[in-house]
Amino acid sequence: MVVIDLETEDGQREAMRRMLTIRAFDSKAGELFGDGELPGFVHLYIGEEAVGVGACAALEDDDYITSTHRGHGHCIAKGLDPEEMMAELYGKADGYCNGKGGSMHIADVDAGMLGANGIVGAGPPLATGAALTSQYNDEGTVALAFFGDGAVAQGQIHEAINIAATWDLPAVFLVENNQFGEGTPVEKQHNVQNLSETAEAYNIPGFTVDGMDVTAVYEAVREARKRAADGEGPTFIEAETYRYRGHFEGDQQPYRTDEDVAIWQDRDAIESFKGRLVEAGTLTESEFDEMEATARDEIEAAAAKAKEADYPDPSEAYDDMFNQTVPEISAFADRMRTDGGEDR
């Protein structure tokens, strides 16, 4: 079963709904962060929605993805629940990671989401490993790694691609070229014209696609997925996109102007997809408006609920380290409970 079949009208509407949900989620996350509501850092995906949604639409339900520090969009695209995500951003007990991960570490292994990741370039080896499990057990599933243009300069992604290529693993490597690694433009970080040229070194197919076009991303990943599932090994895809917001919320962005951003916003993924759907008669303007309002309401409700939710009990700080119990931690936790005089 395909998560979203972009060839059907229902699938197209669902893709639109997910893109709108991502935008609403990250707009709200930015607002909450600005209001001092959220601890930590948040890195927003606004502008890049077509990449996550197009790619995940091309995957099957039990395929795996690995993500980045900018992972909210990937989570929603993979079908994770925005309410639990919002709770995690707040550090609340019913967040995806029970408040232990936060924005940069949302994971749901059962849903095929192997974790957002605070380390640039660390995801591709994990995807190679998930692909190895699939090949080893003949599961027919595929693992897709999302990573940024900055991450392409990290050695471990090249090791991961080389291993996946050498072993014909069912993996897809998808670089989201949003033109910057923090504040440094992509041209200053790489000496190749297109990052997809990287594929040549591994003798695997490499494409550059328009990352503002959800259909283009979908089609490229669909083909790569098929290749992977057929045992023909990995594909390297570069999706050219743009992040509208700063690297993190609060970034002063000395490296670009509002005009630079406006050029890309003219090609906005949601607007252009909407234009096409309206023209094809799949969606009316008012249906779109309703969809957008629904997404916003859903996220507002999620945020309100997360704000009111409980924090984890402090004693949970000592849980989840290992599957087995180790006295080093349990004895400490027990002593704390006794010394603190509190009955937890």
Next chain:
Amino acid sequence: MSTDTAAGSGPADTEEMTVREAIRLAMREELEQDDDVFVVGEDVGEFGGVFEVTSGLVDDFGEDRIRDTPISEAGFMGAAVGAAATGTRPVVEIMFADFLGVCAEQIINQMAKNRYMFGGKTEMPVTVRTTEGGGMGAASQHSGTLHTWFAHFPGVMAVAPGSPASAKGLLKTAIRSDDPVFVFENKMMYEQTGEVPLDENFTIPLGEASVEREGEDVTVVATQRMVGESLELAEELAGETSVEVIDLQSLYPLDTDTLVESVNKTGRLVVADESPLSYGTHAEVASRVMENAFYSLDAPIQRVGVADVHIPFSPALEDEVLPHGDDVKAAIDRIV
């Protein structure tokens, strides 16, 4: 030695073998018992591993399960982490512990942290086998003893066998564990022989030390090669000084109870471990004993290890820096 044996097979079912054979047997048994287990690393297949620990396994289990990798520690360590998170049980060989730094990212930020960061949403049944220690003129980049680093870092377990039996029992436990476990093998011990239980379910729980020889006057807590050297020394000193020798076996978790019980009896402690002396394994053992058996101590705790230098190449220099039985003897003489 505490064992976890299936009913019916008594302790008599042992066979003399080398540490290398014991480790290979442990892998063979676990590969046979569980299809999810596979071995991955540089030259582990036909080549058999640089210390020939995996030799022959590929003939029986095939290249899918005894899997040669490109020379990419970060890549295949990361792949093992991803594979473990998705339902398989990789046993990774890192040729020399000194190379662990090359893949430290995948260990420190992924393997060790994922379970916790994800709120317990994933398991990490990965075993890392690697070889440590000086003694063969391999110089600084191939002789280090780094286990303190990993025993210290939260989120991974670390063991260091001191005999062929513990090499087998600890590795089997590591492979069966749903947590990440590092097995630090001392390269000078591969030829060391001893009786090893043949029971396929013989395992040694993590966090259990083994009293290898009982004594009354002084406790020597040793790891790896120092276990054998301390046992020899204890034999030499018999009749003069009664030395209790404990193989620490498990660095994290660590068996505080056995250490404390022993020091409560002997009142004296020497810690012998081939790692740098500062901030290390020795210090942890000493602290546990101080916290729990301070009033039993009749003399200051002594540490035997490597001065905070790297392992040099020349035999004359290497022999100088490595700890031996006579260093343990000197430490005992200082306090008994």
